[in-house]
Amino acid sequence: MNVQLAYGRGRLAVDFPEDRTTVLEPTYIPGLPDEAGAIRDALQAPLGAPPLASMVGPEQTVAISVCDITRPMPSRTLLPVLLGELEHVPDERIVILIATGTHRPNDRGELVEMLGEEIAGRYRVVNHSAFDDDGLTYLGDVEPRVPVWLNRLWVDADFRITTGFVEPHFFAGFSGGPKLVAPGLAGFKTTMRLHDAEMIASPNARWGVTEGNPIHDAIRRIAARVGVHFSVDVAINRDRQITSVAAGELFAVHAAMAERVKGSAMQPFDAPFDVVVTTNSGYPLDQNLYQTVKGLSAAAQVVKPGGAIVCAAECADGLPDHGEYGAILSARDSPDALLEMICAWTCTSHWSCRLWPGA
Template identity: 50%
Template sequence: METSVLYGKGSVAIEVPNDAVIVEPKHQPSVPDEKFEILRALRNPVGSPPLGESVKATDRVAIVISDITRPTPNHKLVPWLIEELPHVPRENFVIINGTGTHRDQTREEFVTMLGEEIVDRYRVINHHCHEEAELSHVGTSRFGCEVLLNKAYVEADFRIVTGFIEPHFFAGFSGGPKGIMPGIAGIDTIMTFHNARMIGDPLATWGNMEGNPVQEMSREVNRMCPPHFLLNVALNRDKEITQAFAGQWETAHKQGCEYVKTHAMIQCDRRFDVVVTSNSGYPLDQNLYQAVKGMSAAQKIVKEGGTIICAAECSDGLPSHGNYAKILEMRATPQEILDMIKDPSFRMFDQWQVQKQAVIQVWADVFVYSSLPEEDIRRAKFSATSNISDTLQRLRMKYGDGMSVAVMPQGPLTIPYVEET
């Protein structure tokens, strides 16, 4: 039968066995009026007064947004937030792009993300995790590091964090406190947050918030310099808003996670020989670094020794910034890379993504369908495929006529799981 998986700004059609199992979230329709839904949330928040009543005219207001690798509809959320604060002068706002360790966005990208009017009329800045002069010390984490956050955020009188809630492969769910930690944290703080012990903890996984050290550190850091107000949204396959959550950051985020979990977690009755996944399409599949999330979701239901095929356009390359590609070339095999990263003396940013990737590659073979040169895919220790349907046919030689196949069209927007004894 023919089906498709998200890829770039569209999808790619594939031919799969007739008995292939399609694994994707329960569809949630978009709200009839997105602006009405956002204003409802801002004016009836959980655990806090309405936004408009919370901010004084003299307040310096910081709004933290997700960077371009996330599908958060910043071009809607930010203007609607600002509309709720007409008494605050334009010059009192700063919009902080929560890049974490990712690259800066260009002006053109900011226009795409926020709209030209916001970019032209308001101060919009990229967060720089390596620039100490742009950071402020806010405390010491029980996880063993000093905590530094973006200075413009720390010095604001009223702090707002926005975001998009989806399943996350080691934080449980995205959104909420992750907008601050690691979104606008200093590099040393991020390195502790993403160290091998934290990432390797069995509780640091999809959909789990309790006892998850990554989520616990994110919450701890937020409490040191908390956002005064949170606005998060849930999206469907078409990147449309299905619900908004606003108010006190912990309470509102918990409410949002519970909502997403009810339709994103899908139980499967068995593991599969082959799992075909996407990385949710654009913007999450802009580079191979991010595509590890789709592979990680697929690993939840692929057999040990099985095969994952991941479709991710990777229009932004491996990427070229950061240490992702460099770390992958430091050892010959995924197991050797994993052993290197687990050595307490090893410390290099981006190691967390490579660690997750190596765990997947030790468990299963991974093919990548993308716009990348085949050489780049091999550098990352993956196999390349130019035709997913043909690759499935060849894999039948390996697994036999009874080869079991699952397809995850929306990739990491789904949390598949198998109850194993």
């Protein structure tokens, strides 16, 4: 059996024994025949909200949160349609915020790849920085003891829009929706609490669970605290084509999209496996080892205790070289000692390190 594994920007062909191999993958859903038309329809007939164009006045400032280069979000397809609905708003009153979380800023070439040349050149585009205290605003705390520090441009905007793609997330339940506020546009202190050992250790901090998941519960509280006026979420297939789109009120949109995605992305299996071969879904998700932990976490759900996981990830960006990940991984000689250290203190990369010993 020949299987084409997603690897970097291409595929890695691997032969497996036919009689001993089970392939678990999302149910393939063809892309929408008219992606732009489907997005426009969603913006003009949204869930729980008026049409987008009618909600924003020309005198208002608008902030749009978009995914960074580590996510395969089709922003260059979505944004031209969304901005078309805002054509009555002067360009200088619109800012596009790259929701980097604690990741590195995206360079000019990456912005063009993500947004398209016209949008990257026409509008103000700002990389969020979780570490720039002057660029953050404190909005108090939400339960459970999460300090809310958010991007100042986002907080100060008259009208705030999130754009994201929804897929199962290994400790936040699902991506997209309110995650484009936190951790996407959150300060370091906020993200470290959302990603600390206590939060990740919850049995409900796992794939496909939002309600009762302390991380996603807190993320929703943060989004509600600042207020999101409109949201657009999409689902995509392995070819990065849009398969579904919803727009409107943040929580209604995200709940609807999570339900749609859950049925295709999460698959049943009869029994755990001795050996699991996995990927991190290719570029841009497998750019570095830090992000590749997500593929390992998925494999850990289906492998037998004591079994083996083999992960194919290009990691063109290294560990990555920026941040503290490499130094932390090498700080102790065993997984148990590393886990003990991580549980005792916080750092920008500790969530990924913490999941390594369990994987």
